[in-house]
Amino acid sequence: MSDSPQTKAPWLPPRWVIRTAWAVHRGLYRITGGRFALQRAKPQHWGTMRVTVTGRRSGRERPVILAYIEDGANLSTLAMNGWGEGDPAWWLNLQANSDAHVVWPGGERLVRARAAEGAEHERLWQLWRDTNKDLDAFAANRTTPTAVVILEPRAG
Structure with a gap:
């Protein structure tokens, strides 16, 4: 029995390819001073x-490049760990200390992170679904729920 186009799981590269791609992305950010990445x-x-988040154990600054969408004054991202199992370290760090610093093409800002819940989660998940038709299929590959993370501007 073959998979129909609607039930066939989308292809994901091996985990090492995803990790390497993000490492290259971070390197390009450093080399170009943020102009490229x-x-x-x-x-x-x-x-x-x-x-940039604060490490929950080390207390050191931990920068990470993430995908985002804008939602009014807030930025939204997905805690997806490259579609691997478990929560990504940056999300675990934000759960321990929700304050972070964001650099994005719209500028820089201090933010406070929180997980979207209920109707807000569904609304943002739909916005993310609009950017990737395979979002639900990718998420179905994980037993860990994929948090929709909201980064709200904060004073300071």
Whole structure:
């Protein structure tokens, strides 16, 4: 029995390819001073931002490049760990200390992170679904729920 186009799981590269791609992306950010690696989100397409969080054990700054969409004054991202199992380290760090610094094509800002819940989660998940038709299939590959993370501007 063959999979129909609607039930066939989308292809994902091996985990090492995903990790290498993000490492290269971070390297390009450093080498170009951020000119190359950050992209502004557009309607129906996510952008990329650099988020610096505080390590929950080390207390050190931990930068990460993440996809985002804009939602009014907030930025939204997915805690997806490259579609691998478990929560990504940056999300675990934000759960321990929700304050972070974001650099994105719209500028820089201090933010406070929280997980979307209920109707807000569903609304944002739909916005993310609009950027990637395979989002639900990718998420179905994980037993860990994929948090929709909201980065709200904060004073300071």
